[in-house]
Amino acid sequence: MASTSTEHSKEVAKAAKAAFEQSQLIPSSERISALQAVHAQLKAQKAEILLANEEDLKAARTEVAAGRMSDSLLKRLDLTQGDKWESMLQGILDVASLPDPTGTVTYARELDDDLELYRVACPIGVLLVIFEARPEVVVNIATLAIKSGNAAILKGGKESHRTTGLLSKAISAGLAQTALSETYIQTVQTRDEVSSLLELDQYIDLVIPRGSNSLVKSIQNSTRIPVMGHADGLCSVYLDESADAEKAVRVVIDSKTNYPSACNSAETLIVHESLLTTVWPVVARALLDAKVQLLCDEVTLNALKGLSPPLENLDSRVRPATPSSYTTEHLSLTISVTSIPSLQAAIQFINSHSSHHTDAIVTESDESASIFCRGVDSAGTFVNASTRFADGFRYGFGTEVGISTGRIHARGPVGLEGLVIYKYMMKSKDKKGHIVSEFGTGKKQYKHNPIIAETVPF
16 A cells, blocks of 8 residues: 555656646746636636535534534635635636746846856746645645746645545646646645655655644654745734724734634734733723633733723633643634733743744834834734734735745745746857856956846847
8 A cells, every 4th residue: 555655656746847847848928828727627617616615514514523623624624714715716817917936037147258147037846735724725826836837746634635636626627728737736635645755855846834833843854855834823913012002902803803713813912011901901802802712821810800890701701821822823712911021021922932923013113113023033023913914915926825934945925936946047159158267367357247137038
């Protein structure tokens, strides 16, 4: 069985590499045609895909009832929730309309007469993307991969295997109508296949695990292939001593309740101690009215107990926090609360407890805003704005592969620019060509004259 899985994985990886190499000789405009074809296929197969999604949801509800799956995971599976389906399709068209991220020149120099050097954006190669639960991620990543010129192998969660299977078939059907190979985007279904793929560094160029810290660490420890980590979201909102109460309520409530199971929802609220009897009770009341459970440290809890008249639901929805509360991604209507004495203390708390995803400050002080944004070591630092804005679609990327909390290559929402690297292209127009031995002391010197160019002229 393991041997069969290994052989199949190798076939998938080889096909992906071949599809990628073939695509490099195809005009980039063909990628737009491919995205339009994929969009049409998904639209045509909507009823069948949503029926499969309902089957996944039915099985998931059984797991939730048995206590083997969380409600937040169940919600992530649902393609019919809100405008998720239409947003997924619109994301394809949005990405298709974006500028081509490949072929652009970022550095150009004339090294000598008739000797030119260009640094040119190019695709990474074959991506292996591993994610949990959300089936629309198949379409999001396939869209970005196609537009950026990368082939991709995708592995979703077992909870959504019926949905992701049909989404993948629709994508392949769309690709089959274009010059791109239908194996340009492929999916695998089992952990054994993933384990085998992680050993195939001769075919796969980058692994992108999108999910919990345990998933990311497990992948990083299991492969020689470079890994771009997309970990969990421990986002926080800090109420600075100058925070406006109304603004604080709006930012905190949206950050926590807009979509609690998203990785960019707030999990921790940090309150400056000067606000314990003013802004904090107002925000706490708003959170309780929104049916949010509060896990409070001793200081913020005592501040609420001392209020007159007392808060409703204080006994049922407010609990003492534990040390683990501040390193837990709740993914539900629960938020951990702590009090700190200063802005510097808030920054230190965030840097030592967060996942370096997105953190926000509510303040009326430009100085505090500046210090916070530079001091907090996260992919996104916001001022008076909800953490929920940390999203590729909202940033104008069309969609995203995920949120990278690393510090190399790409950080924050990873869109098209995060899926390209670069190569150096050089051309000699001298009739004899150029050789290095003609340069040096007492010989020709390099000119390094800037060249103005948006694309390579050859």
